[in-house]
Amino acid sequence: MEPFKxxxxxxxxxxxxxxxxxxxxxxxxxxxxxxxxxxxxxxxxWRYDKNGNDKSDFVLNFPEFKGRQVLLTRENFGIGSSRxxxxxxxxxxxxxxxxxxxxxxxxxxxxxxxxxxxIKLDKDKIDHIFSSTMNQDIEIDxxxxxxxxxxxxxxxxxxxxxxxxxLEGIDEISTTLKFENSIKKYESNNDPLIFH
Amino acid sequence: xxxxVYDKIWxxxxxxxxxxxxGPSLIYIDRHFIHEVTSPQAFDGLRMNNxxxxxxxxxxxxxxxxxxxxxxxxxxxDEISSLQIKSLQKNCGDFxxxxxxxxxxxxxxxxxxxxxxxxxxxxxTIVCGDSHTSTHGAFGALAxxxxxxxxxxxxxxxxxxxxxxxxxxxxxxxxxxxxxxxSAKDVILSIIKNIGTSGGSGSVIEYRGSFxxxxxxxxxxxxxxxxxxxxxxxxLVSPDDVTFDYLREKKYSPKNESFERLLNTWRGLRSDNDSxxxxxFMLNVxxxxxxxxxxxxxxxxxxxxSTIPNPDEYAKGNEEEKKSAIRALKYMNLTPGLPITDLSxxxxxxxxxxxxxxxxxxxxxxxxxxKKISSHVKAMVVPGSQQVKMxxxxxxLDKIFVDAGFEWRESGCSMCLGMNPDILLPxxxxxxxxxxxxxxxxxxxxxxxxxSPVMAAAAAVAGxxxxxxxxx
Numbered sequence: 267m268e269p270f271k272x273x274x275x276x277x278x279x280x281x282x283x284x285x286x287x288x289x290x291x292x293x294x295x296x297x298x299x300x301x302x303x304x305x306x307x308x309x310x311x312w313r314y315d316k317n318g319n320d321k322s323d324f325v326l327n328f329p330e331f332k333g334r335q336v337l338l339t340r341e342n343f344g345i346g347s348s349r350x351x352x353x354x355x356x357x358x359x360x361x362x363x364x365x366x367x368x369x370x371x372x373x374x375x376x377x378x379x380x381x382x383x384x385i386k387l388d389k390d391k392i393d394h395i396f397s398s399t400m401n402q403d404i405e406i407d408x409x410x411x412x413x414x415x416x417x418x419x420x421x422x423x424x425x426x427x428x429x430x431x432x433l434e435g436i437d438e439i440s441t442t443l444k445f446e447n448s449i450k451k452y453e454s455n456n457d458p459l460i461f462h
Numbered sequence: 463x464x465x466x467v468y469d470k471i472w473x474x475x476x477x478x479x480x481x482x483x484x485g486p487s488l489i490y491i492d493r494h495f496i497h498e499v500t501s502p503q504a505f506d507g508l509r510m511n512n513x514x515x516x517x518x519x520x521x522x523x524x525x526x527x528x529x530x531x532x533x534x535x536x537x538x539x540d541e542i543s544s545l546q547i548k549s550l551q552k553n554c555g556d557f558x559x560x561x562x563x564x565x566x567x568x569x570x571x572x573x574x575x576x577x578x579x580x581x582x583x584x585x586x587t588i589v590c591g592d593s594h595t596s597t598h599g600a601f602g603a604l605a606x607x608x609x610x611x612x613x614x615x616x617x618x619x620x621x622x623x624x625x626x627x628x629x630x631x632x633x634x635x636x637x638x639x640x641x642x643x644x645s646a647k648d649v650i651l652s653i654i655k656n657i658g659t660s661g662g663s664g665s666v667i668e669y670r671g672s673f674x675x676x677x678x679x680x681x682x683x684x685x686x687x688x689x690x691x692x693x694x695x696x697x698l699v700s701p702d703d704v705t706f707d708y709l710r711e712k713k714y715s716p717k718n719e720s721f722e723r724l725l726n727t728w729r730g731l732r733s734d735n736d737s738x739x740x741x742x743f744m745l746n747v748x749x750x751x752x753x754x755x756x757x758x759x760x761x762x763x764x765x766x767x768s769t770i771p772n773p774d775e776y777a778k779g780n781e782e783e784k785k786s787a788i789r790a791l792k793y794m795n796l797t798p799g800l801p802i803t804d805l806s807x808x809x810x811x812x813x814x815x816x817x818x819x820x821x822x823x824x825x826x827x828x829x830x831x832x833k834k835i836s837s838h839v840k841a842m843v844v845p846g847s848q849q850v851k852m853x854x855x856x857x858x859l860d861k862i863f864v865d866a867g868f869e870w871r872e873s874g875c876s877m878c879l880g881m882n883p884d885i886l887l888p889x890x891x892x893x894x895x896x897x898x899x900x901x902x903x904x905x906x907x908x909x910x911x912x913x914s915p916v917m918a919a920a921a922a923v924a925g926x927x928x929x930x931x932x933x934x
Binding site: 311342347376448 | 593610620625659660691789898
């Protein structure tokens with residue numbers, strides 16, 4: 267996994283609550299066997315009309331928002347299906363940080379496994395960012411856990427383990443495999459195969 | 463100190479815990495279910511890093527998400543789906559994992575077959591790359607959905623890093639006024655309507671109370687299944703005699719002395735009487751009437767006796783929720799004030815891991831016996847598994863459905879998520895026994911209304927939503 271330390275980017279505002287993963291990536295695109303190439307299907311039904319042309323009123327299609335790496339959203343983002351394809355699509359499209367008020371549990375976990383940083387801020391702060399012009403840079407410093415927008419610097423919380431993994435770009439499985447002794451010990455004391 | 467069933471399962475599965483930091487604990491996973499859609503990338507990851515599957519005998523696979531529900535002796539028309547299925551076959555073969563393949567007598571929706579095979583047992587930890595894994599919580603198991611990275615992690619290590627969630631009790635007391643017309647589906651929809659799609663966020667919900675203790679396993683599964691729709695990490699019920707009786711003589715469940723010995727352990731799992739919960743919600747189920755969703759998330763639910771709400775009434779002062787309701791009304795092509803029973807429908811889907819078990823099909827068939835569905839409705843039943851299908855056929859239910867005008871299909875996820883050819887066309891309105899009414903869920907532009915099996919069956923006959931209490 268690629269490490270994440272610092273990012274300076276403008277944001278794409280997605281001013282909708284309760285965005286579900288079926289919208290982030292509709293089911294017809296879950297049939298691929300790899301992890302790459304999902305970006306073009308991100309928010310497919312909101313982004314393209316029935317002939318496959320860009321809808322001009324959807325934020326991802328605004329020319330001035332092209333190349334931005336922060337997605338700004340609201341409450342309860344990523345609800346529903348556990349499909350990690352939603353995260354692969356956001357990542358492939360170019361987003362590195364998702365800034366919002368609250369997130370669904372499985373989506374939150376999936377983001378970190380792919381090196382996407384989720385930042386939760388209080389509603390008044392998110393409201394304030396939404397009310398601005400969207401032309402200001404947002405500076406994210408993971409080590410110091412700060413988000414800087416114009417002259418405001420907001421502190422954010424992140425679990426220290428997740429922070430460490432992101433900063434170092436650590437592969438979780440190799441870390442877990444170092445706990446072989448603990449796992450073996452558990453397996454010698456417990457029998458998960460109780461049906462035998 | 464008093465412990466909840468969740469506390470007990472958590473403690474029993476701790477492989478490593480760092481008490482000093484706010485960090486996660488390493489939890490052992492007893493059962494891992496996989497399917498064709500969310501597992502290929504996990505196996506790729508193993509191969510790329512030369513890793514093995516740590517415990518192939520704890521992982522069980524089936525094909526359910528994209529399989530056709532029509533004649534399966536024919537080759538698959540969808541080449542990409544076919545590739546996913548072949549890929550699962552190869553992965554299971556290469557790594558020594560048991561697969562209930564497309565023509566296996568035990569094939570079915572992963573959350574239907576786990577319990578019916580006796581793989582889902584009290585006190586176990588169960589994961590699957592599918593959010594409706596919460597279904598298995600009905601057996602007093604800690605069961606939750608995971609992403610593909612975690613599928614790979616479980617394959618490689620048989621463990622997951624997790625932080626303990628909050629204990630959230632939902633106490634359901636009394637009984638339903640009409641327990642055929644009103645069902646477990648109406649209870650869980652009422653709960654989600656009340657607590658919202660993020661009401662269970664960060665929590666494991668335990669369903670308790672006199673209503674739950676009298677409920678069958680299949681109905682408990684319907685309730686636990688939709689815990690994820692309230693945003694919960696998992697949903698569960700303390701195991702009791704109803705649970706143990708269900709598990710006797712299942713294919714994989716322990717037999718004879720082993721079973722009796724396990725009973726003692728399992729009886730100790732139930733939440734202690736004076737357990738403390740971080741959150742509580744109480745609901746007297748005798749107030750519940752049949753429910754219908756009107757919008758584009760499962761909290762957008764009303765009583766069948768109600769009218770489509772106006773956005774202000776729905777949002778209760780929350781501006782963002784109001785915008786979301788306006789958006790939902792537009793997508794669903796609905797006007798506030800319209801009685802839901804005036805709404806005509808085009809399609810009916812009885813199926814999914816929420817409502818495609820034998821009891822669901824029996825109840826729907828009671829409504830349909832000697833009736834015909836409306837001439838403008840297309841309806842289908844997709845049994846949850848081959849075992850459900852065979853049991854239903856033994857009871858002659860297939861004949862009742864077919865005589866009424868339903869299509870009787872092979873088992874799979876089907877039109878719950880429309881990954882196979884079973885989809886709604888743009889603008890079509892569907893009464894569905896599934897779990898999600900998100901935009902485009904059952905097909906781009908399709909409009910989904912979630913209901914119970916009896917409500918779906920009655921809607922098929924009437925060609926519109928009806929209050930099924932008037933029929934039974």
